[in-house]
Amino acid sequence: MNRLLLTRLLFVAMLAAGSSPAWAHKASDAFIYLDLDQSTVRVDLALRDLALEVPLDRNADRKVSGAELRAARGEITRYLEEGVLLANHSGSCALQGEHWGLSTHSDGPYAAALYHVSCPNGQIPESITYSLLFDRDPLHRGLVSLTHEGQETLAVIGPDEPTLTLAATSFSSGRLFGTFLYEGIVHLLIGLDHILFLLVLMLPATMRRGRVTEAGNTLGEDGLKPRLLELVGIVTAFTVAHSITLGLSALGVVRPPIAWVETIIALSVALAALNVIWPILGRKTWKLAFGFGLIHGFGFASVLGDLTTGVSQMAVALAGFNLGVELGQVALVLVVFPLLYLAARSRFYERAAVPAMLVAVGALSLYWVVERIAEI
Numbered sequence: 384m385n386r387l388l389l390t391r392l393l394f395v396a397m398l399a400a401g402s403s404p405a406w407a408h409k410a411s412d413a414f415i416y417l418d419l420d421q422s423t424v425r426v427d428l429a430l431r432d433l434a435l436e437v438p439l440d441r442n443a444d445r446k447v448s449g450a451e452l453r454a455a456r457g458e459i460t461r462y463l464e465e466g467v468l469l470a471n472h473s474g475s476c477a478l479q480g481e482h483w484g485l486s487t488h489s490d491g492p493y494a495a496a497l498y499h500v501s502c503p504n505g506q507i508p509e510s511i512t513y514s515l516l517f518d519r520d521p522l523h524r525g526l527v528s529l530t531h532e533g534q535e536t537l538a539v540i541g542p543d544e545p546t547l548t549l550a551a552t553s554f555s556s557g558r559l560f561g562t563f564l565y566e567g568i569v570h571l572l573i574g575l576d577h578i579l580f581l582l583v584l585m586l587p588a589t590m591r592r593g594r595v596t597e598a599g600n601t602l603g604e605d606g607l608k609p610r611l612l613e614l615v616g617i618v619t620a621f622t623v624a625h626s627i628t629l630g631l632s633a634l635g636v637v638r639p640p641i642a643w644v645e646t647i648i649a650l651s652v653a654l655a656a657l658n659v660i661w662p663i664l665g666r667k668t669w670k671l672a673f674g675f676g677l678i679h680g681f682g683f684a685s686v687l688g689d690l691t692t693g694v695s696q697m698a699v700a701l702a703g704f705n706l707g708v709e710l711g712q713v714a715l716v717l718v719v720f721p722l723l724y725l726a727a728r729s730r731f732y733e734r735a736a737v738p739a740m741l742v743a744v745g746a747l748s749l750y751w752v753v754e755r756i757a758e759i
Contacts, residue, residue: 411523413515414488415467415540419507419531419549422500424478426463427486427493432516432523436462452494456483463496466515473503489641507531510548517542522573524566537700539566559696560703567707570683572715576648576751577679579744581715583655584621586740587668588614589723590733610724613668618716620669624676625683626705632684633701642758644681649751651675656745659737683708 414427430439430447437458439447452459460480469476478498486495502508513525525540527547539562540547571577588610631637655671658664664671683704726732 411516411520413513413523413525414493415511415513415525415527417469417508417511417527417529417549419529420533421530422507423481423497424467424469424500424511425495425497426467427488427495428463428515429488429490430492430494432520433459433462433494435516435519452485459483459494460496463494463515464498466513468512469500469502469508469510470512471502471504471506471509473506476500476502476508489638491642508549510546511540512546513540514545517545522569536696538562556696556699559699563700563703564707564710567683567704567709568711568714569707570704571708571711574682576645576652576748577682578715579748580648580652580655580675580679581621581712582719583652583659583741583744584617584668584672585614585716585720585723586659586737587666588617589720589727590737607724614716614720616669617672618712620673621676621679622709622712624673625680625708628677628680629684629705629708630680630701632681633697633704637681638684639681641682642755644678646752646755647678648675648682649748649755651678653745653748653752656741656748659741 411429411432413429413432414425416425416427418424433439434447437455439451439455441451441454460483464478467478469478478500480496481499482495482497484495486493500508511527513527515525516523521542523542527538527540529536529538529549531549537559538547628637632639654664655675658671726736
């Protein structure tokens with residue numbers, strides 16, 4: 384049984400090494416700013432996402448110039464207009480282009496188009512349907528900021544429910560909390576760099592440091608209780624740290640460039656893996672978890688901060704998102720730690736499985752560092 388567990392752990396490590404680097408970047412999102420008071424809607428879509436559907440780099444030099452964007456303007460606006468539909472009970476609303484250009488979010492440049500909305504009978508829209516990129520990326524989201532009667536509220540559109548009702552009940556605090564709770568869980572579980580960091584932090588709590596009897600039983604320090612206490616301390620330190628910077632960043636108090644944040648996050652994973660073998664940063668894993676957790680918090684906040692600046696319901700969205708991240712983290716620990724603990728009963732675990740996982744994680748993390756530095 385132990386050898387089967389070890390084989391699976393090695394398979395997971397190799398799978399991580401071969402995983403798409405894109406998994407470690409900010410999630411794919413579009414930003415939709417719908418102002419019912421002014422009868423306008425603005426759609427922001429990342430150029431990196433737009434390039435999947437519209438040929439932007441026409442001379443294939445791996446750069447998008449202003450001239451190339453202007454040449455593609457017609458295709459860009461047609462694509463955006465095909466994926467955004469506003470309607471009321473009398474029929475579909477017409478979109479009249481007012482402004483077009485670029486906007487900047489934490490992860491880079493976005494194409495932005497502002498439209499005046501004209502609905503049948505001169506009434507306001509009652510629903511919005513968003514469908515861009517869902518066929519390519521099921522984790523893509525349309526993040527909606529709705530302004531009505533001077534109040535700004537938030538919502539998220541996903542492929543399972545592409546149509547959002549604009550009634551007041553659709554933007555209640557309870558629904559907002561639940562929406563961002565779910566998005567927090569998803570954000571943690573699709574963030575491969577965050578997952579690998581947690582994996583590396585768990586490894587020291589699974590490695591044998593006590594005496595083993597001939598029957599295979601563990602004594603003293605090697606027992607389950609001290610390992611669990613160590614793990615609780617590590618996870619708590621990581622939680623407290625990233626909660627601090629998640630809040631500061633989402634509230635706009637401190638918001639470092641996301642490109643540098645992602646680079647340092649990748650470096651933190653590599654250093655944490657190295658520290659298991661050579662404790663150059665010390666053997667107090669909880670201190671390592673807290674220090675690097677501060678950086679990871681800025682990464683968690685990259686989406687939330689872009690959407691919630693100045694929104695009255697920010698506290699609700701922030702609380703839901705943060706709790707969702709914690710639930711995703713707890714779920715990951717509950718699944719992975721017991722497997723590691725059982726596998727640690729074999730000597731093969733520390734001699735082969737742990738080194739293989741650390742090498743795979745370290746190599747992938749250093750690849751991310753180089754890749755992200757090249758993009759800055």
